[in-house]
Amino acid sequence: MTRYFLTLISFFLSLCTFAQGESVATSNNFMLSNHKVFVSVAVLTIILLLIFSFLFWIERRLKQLEDRQKN
Amino acid sequence: MNWLYTKWWKWLSAVLLFYVVIGSYMVPLSPGISKIGPLSFSPDSIYTFTISGYHTHFKDPGVGKIQFWFKSGNDYFQAKDLNILSANTGEVKFGIGSNQQDSLKTNNFDIIGNDDIDGTFALREGVTLIKASKVDSSSTVNATTGPVEVVHNKHQFLAFPYREILYESIRNTFFHVPMWFVMTALVFFSLVCSVIYLTKGNSLYDVFAHQSIVAALLFGICGLATGMVWAKNTWGHYWVNDPKLNGAAVGVMIYFAYLVLRGSITDEIKRARIAAAYNIFSLVIFALFIYIIPRLTDSLHPGNGGNPAFSKYDLDSSLRMFFYPASIGWILLGFWIFSILTRLELIKQKQEL
Amino acid sequence: MEFNCRQKTANCPIFAPVNLFSSVKSILVKDLIIEFRNRYVLGGILLYVFSSVLVIYFALQYNNSIQELSPVVWSVLFWLIILFSSVNAIANSFFREPEGRFFYYYWLISPQALILAKLCYNFIFTLGLSLLTFGIFSLMVNDPVVNYPVFLITIVLGGTGYSFLFTTMSAIASRAGNNATLMAVLGFPLVIPLIIFLTKLSAAAIASPGFTEETVKNIWMLLAFNIVQPTLALILFPYIWRD
Numbered sequence: 001m002t003r004y005f006l007t008l009i010s011f012f013l014s015l016c017t018f019a020q021g022e023s024v025a026t027s028n029n030f031m032l033s034n035h036k037v038f039v040s041v042a043v044l045t046i047i048l049l050l051i052f053s054f055l056f057w058i059e060r061r062l063k064q065l066e067d068r069q070k071n
Numbered sequence: 072m073n074w075l076y077t078k079w080w081k082w083l084s085a086v087l088l089f090y091v092v093i094g095s096y097m098v099p100l101s102p103g104i105s106k107i108g109p110l111s112f113s114p115d116s117i118y119t120f121t122i123s124g125y126h127t128h129f130k131d132p133g134v135g136k137i138q139f140w141f142k143s144g145n146d147y148f149q150a151k152d153l154n155i156l157s158a159n160t161g162e163v164k165f166g167i168g169s170n171q172q173d174s175l176k177t178n179n180f181d182i183i184g185n186d187d188i189d190g191t192f193a194l195r196e197g198v199t200l201i202k203a204s205k206v207d208s209s210s211t212v213n214a215t216t217g218p219v220e221v222v223h224n225k226h227q228f229l230a231f232p233y234r235e236i237l238y239e240s241i242r243n244t245f246f247h248v249p250m251w252f253v254m255t256a257l258v259f260f261s262l263v264c265s266v267i268y269l270t271k272g273n274s275l276y277d278v279f280a281h282q283s284i285v286a287a288l289l290f291g292i293c294g295l296a297t298g299m300v301w302a303k304n305t306w307g308h309y310w311v312n313d314p315k316l317n318g319a320a321v322g323v324m325i326y327f328a329y330l331v332l333r334g335s336i337t338d339e340i341k342r343a344r345i346a347a348a349y350n351i352f353s354l355v356i357f358a359l360f361i362y363i364i365p366r367l368t369d370s371l372h373p374g375n376g377g378n379p380a381f382s383k384y385d386l387d388s389s390l391r392m393f394f395y396p397a398s399i400g401w402i403l404l405g406f407w408i409f410s411i412l413t414r415l416e417l418i419k420q421k422q423e424l
Numbered sequence: 425m426e427f428n429c430r431q432k433t434a435n436c437p438i439f440a441p442v443n444l445f446s447s448v449k450s451i452l453v454k455d456l457i458i459e460f461r462n463r464y465v466l467g468g469i470l471l472y473v474f475s476s477v478l479v480i481y482f483a484l485q486y487n488n489s490i491q492e493l494s495p496v497v498w499s500v501l502f503w504l505i506i507l508f509s510s511v512n513a514i515a516n517s518f519f520r521e522p523e524g525r526f527f528y529y530y531w532l533i534s535p536q537a538l539i540l541a542k543l544c545y546n547f548i549f550t551l552g553l554s555l556l557t558f559g560i561f562s563l564m565v566n567d568p569v570v571n572y573p574v575f576l577i578t579i580v581l582g583g584t585g586y587s588f589l590f591t592t593m594s595a596i597a598s599r600a601g602n603n604a605t606l607m608a609v610l611g612f613p614l615v616i617p618l619i620i621f622l623t624k625l626s627a628a629a630i631a632s633p634g635f636t637e638e639t640v641k642n643i644w645m646l647l648a649f650n651i652v653q654p655t656l657a658l659i660l661f662p663y664i665w666r667d
Contacts, residue, residue, distance in 0.1 A: 041096045048092055052085045055407060059081070062414050069421050269663050317616075324613040331609055335600045345599050348660040352592060353614055355656055359649065360617040 072275075075410040080403050087400030095242050095393045101226050102127045103233035104182055104194035111199040115210040117166035120150070120182075120198070123159060125233065128188040130158040135187030135222060139163050141198065141214070142183055144176025148214040167214040169203040178202065190226040195235070231389050236305050243301045244390060245397035250294030251319070252398050253405035257287035258326075260409075262354045265347035277343035278420070280350060281333065282412040284326050290405055291323045315372050318361040325353045444540075447533040451541035455517070459549075469513045473553065476505045477560045484565070498568055499626035503619060506557050507586065510550045514590040515607055517542055518598035530665075539595070539661040543654055546587035554583045568630045574639055575629035578622060581646040585618045588653040595657075595664050621646050 074080075105125040112118045128134055139150040139161075150163035179196040231241050264280035267273070298316070299309045310316065332349055336342035459466055480501055484491045493501070529538055558579065562569075569575045590611055597607040621642050628639050 037096055041093055044092045044096075045089070048085075048088060055081070055411065058411055059078075062411065062418070065418050066414070069418060269660075321613050321616050328609045328613060332596070332600060332606065335603060335606055341599060344663050344666070345596055348664045349596055349610065352656050352660055353610075355652060356614050356617065356649070359652060363645065363648075 081407050084400045084403030087396045091245050091393050091397040095245050099126050099230050101230035101233045102189035102192040107182055107197045111201055113201050114167050114169040114172050114203045115207055115212050117164050120163050122161050127159055129155045129161055131188055137186040140183045141165055142181040146216050147219055148216055166212045168210050168212045169206045172202050185221050187223050188227050190223050229389055240304055245393050247297040247301055249398045249401035250290050253290040253401050254287045256402050257283045257405055265350040268347045278416050283409050285412055286405055286409040288326050322357055325357055444537050447537040448541045452544050455545045473509050473557050477564055481564050495627040495630035499623045502561055503622050506554050510586045511590055514546050514594050515604050517546055518594045535662040535665045536658055539657055542591050546591045547584055550587040551583040554579045571629040571633045578625040582622045584650045592657045
């Protein structure tokens, strides 16, 4: 599980290299014209995903512990 | 008690926060003018000003008539000979006669533009007039206060308000501000639990009060961190002398002291009672501090000391569309973390028995 | 053990129920007498004030002359000296009492009477301390105050605020194992609002004669703090005290 997550994170971290590149302004929307915004959103989404999966994982562990205590 | 174990509101918080994070980054800022050159001009000659727009659509087909005005006081002077270079840049010609200079209310001109797609957009105090020492009566240059013909005042797409200083960082509203909401909610929840503990004596409420303070501290630190990054980018320093900042720092300090106090008493019942007493005492003093002092002294924060709140600029409710879900989402996340801490503590207590 | 003290004294035939006022008075008188007899504690506090003023005096020596203090710096130094000396003085009020004596009080009087007596005693003590600090400070450093009415009101309100806050904190800290560091940790964040208003008021007393609108507003704020604190202390002390 940990290895899987690390691979995923390192993959998305590698996206940061694209964030530095010069990009042509295709639209006049600053945030969308250079595709850096997608990198930011991707990184933020990953962070949120990690937080929530961690919280749900803890939730499951707590449930197990509570059940064990009941019996 | 059962609500600690139900799942639906935890999922709700996850959904809301994903909506906020992804959605808020996809919404652009509303049109504005980012810069103009030259920055100053003198009377009696025609200047060519290059205006750089931000998220404007000068080249779009449906743009209609693009107009620019130079505004001083309440006078709108029309800019002439508009030359559109790209979607975001245009050149206009403007000059003012020295016989007009004394009737101006101010030397600083606001630049205001309008077209059918972008609506009205402006740059406050963009250009300064350097007055001539004497009036040249032979001058032919004369600025006219042309009629203001506007079809659309509002921009035709969903966008966040364009504010100087803030710019794109206005999205931090959905992260920084709710952190304080969460902290306040948890701290008041802890106060209620402490009062219930002192009146009823049920040790469950002591666990609630303690763990909600821990969760509140977590969010308080996050609020300070997001605020500091924002302050560096807008006000120029990580820490400025602002009553709200100082109040926040004091609040975080008080609750660390609360944890220290809990740590220094070993007897459980005594600890619960004294910690509850300190919690109530400090929160009342702190509430006095944080709600009264910022109202007496000036604050840099929006909505204080003569600074308008964000709601004033949020004409089409685009901020509200994300701000309310963000607040609810973060508060639910705060209580989720609180519920996890509480359940863990309850398990620990049962284990010890 | 959830019944209150009045019932307890009624159950116990040895002690007759005592009314609040007379018990407050007797504890207060007892504390003052102890303070007077134990002169080395009083002397210690006086020496503390004197030596901190001396430290500031020598710290201000620069190029063989004393540095001029701006009103704000003067009032900050002044209130900091009072802060530290009153913390030290008030810490004694609960720490000094041995465990057994609290048990004895517990049988004799209501907790409200005890906290009221302690608040009154510390108020008198801190007020004396502030006036004394002002005396020594103006003698050794300088006395820039022009507006004595405002300054006296500030000293009274400041002394009240400090004494009320630290009495409560000392009560809490004494239950948590007589830890003097804990008292500072608990009290200092809460003293910040007081310090803000006190420096503002005393700087105003130095700068200008007469009552400005700002001064009156600050005095009301301090009064509000000074009403809220003892009220909370009265409500919460029975819970702190009970074993």
